[in-house]
Amino acid sequence: MEVALFIPCYIDQLYPQVAMATVEVLERRGCKVVFPEDQTCCGQPMANSGFQEEARPLAEKFLRVFEKYEHVVAPSGSCVSMVRNHYPALIGDRADSMRGRVYELCEFLHDVLKAPARGRFAQKVGFHRSCHGLRELRLGSGSERFVPSQDKVRALLVGIEGLELCETARPDECCGFGGTFAIDEAAISSRMGRDRIGEHEKNAVSLITGTDTSCLMHLEGLLRRDNKPIRVLHVAELIAQAEAA
């Protein structure tokens, strides 16, 4: 199966190891991975700041770059949600053809490839559920709704030998990243992140994993500032390391 990689701009520039791990995980499952090099950014930073007019050309660019691929996969729930749920407000019906073809990585592994993770990763890992993956892509059922319990990411990771995936008391509270929110409301944002870290510390985890590098970047920034020993690891890296072991 051919898979076109959609690598969010900040992952491309700042966290290339997350993109590389995504490639490894997909190739290990027999996918032919391609990376359309003309891609840049989905436009979410502009759209979430209210500047739809500035985001629209980027949505159009995204369509031009990816329209010829059947399966577009990104290691980010938030950027996928932008394309799937918010492009219609920017470019109308033209978004329809793309909406069903763009997948968050775990969603793709779980729903399309049906290929859960294997291997060994013997550590206590805190599980951070990023909001857009959870509530906009429904990667999990979420604590707010009264619906049958499901969790695609956990289901994907459950077969990894030795992995102890720890839940926090508030299972899906936001970490406070929120894009420009992290800057506009820096005090609240940081406090939200420190509260999340505090919950993970209670579980004595050595790592925090999640589907979105943006949340992890924020948590990592706080962990490093506070000289905490906990590290962050994107779920693609966790799977790649487990399967290479």
Add this chain to the structure above:
Amino acid sequence: MNEHAQNATVFLRDEARSAWHDNAVWWVRQKRDRAQHSVPEWEELRSLAQRIKAHALSRLADYLEEFERNARALGAHVHWARNADEHNRIVHGILRDHGVQRLVKSKSMLTEECHLNPYLIERGIEVVDTDLGERIVQLLREPPSHIVMPAIHLKKEDIGELFHVQLGTPKGVSDPKALTEAARHHLRSKFLAAQAGLTGVNFAIAETGGLVVCTNEGNADLGVALPPLHIACMGVEKIVPRQQDLGVFLRLLARSATGQSITTYSAHFHGPRPGGELHIVIVDHGRSKLLARSEFRRSLSCIRCGACLNTCPVYRRSGGHSYGVTVPGPIGSVLAPSIDAEKHAALPFASSLCGSCTDVCPVRIDLHHQLLAWRGEIAAQGLLPPDKSIGARVGRIVLSHTWLYRMVGSLARFALRVLPRGILYSRLNAWGLSRELPVPPAKSFRAQWRARGKP
């Protein structure tokens, strides 16, 4: 820094107290979760409530007129107010005509929104809020910080001190039972002396002309049972078409608000009591403007349960007063810009867009999408600081050209590596105030991909 961010920063300075506030409000969210899990058809109820409200709003004028006819037939007087000012004048006029000097009020966010209390007090009327939380903030001369729990920002010790000064309780007493008993005695004398009672309205039933008022303290009931004059103030959106619709909303309201299966008192008023008068004041105050906007219309379905406040990680950590409006939290940040977009331009940005509000909302208002829509509206009206629009334009230009994006990316990574810490972490870097910046890799992913020898 915008006003909400400034207020939030101040609120968070007292770390212990803001953590206490976060936990106190989260506790209510957890109670709500437990109550919800006692109703297997919860999600269906939400959908039903959403559809009933959408229907009612789709023919609001008809239902309002039907309500007016039926309420009049039951013997009530019905008044129409276009805005807060008309509302206040009408209420004052009714009180003046009846020679009322002393008024007791149950909780009404609408009258808070209209600033009725100061209006009446300036005109020589004693106004006593009889909901315990409302009375506490009234004695403190503060606005409520939550729409269901007006004094949730206060600790029992704060209230003990307030009651010691205002109601003469012994100094140092902070036992909730003793304080409630003191408030009860204090309020009892106010109830007995009142010449009129004012209530809000939770639901107005078009087919009967009746009203439902929900309280946990019975203060609405007592407040209108003793004096002969009852004034009920409602926003135009409080209409439900049929009596039987209450079976949906009353089940959702209390569970969403406080985790109770039902509010302690759900009082139904069908016309005035024998020998009394009932005046219903129906207020627009910006609501028909929202109704006219398809993207914001659903916010008028709100039943003011407060669940979106309780779940909001921003509300819990910034406190209700940080929003500077009567209705704070996600729903308040959607409603406020419709009254004055310029004044409240920061509120739709006081959210991480986590979407928890949308998922707790008992009437399925897509709150976080409406916050996003308001951001667009506020930017389009030119109400954001110029650095924001310049930043967005530069971002668009850079990201539209792949070569430029690559070049700027390389430069940014280079700068992150070589610039001295004093420059990287200057005061202009809001990210860096309490967080480290990412450690930049030498090569971007796309450079590494090429090096891998693939096309």
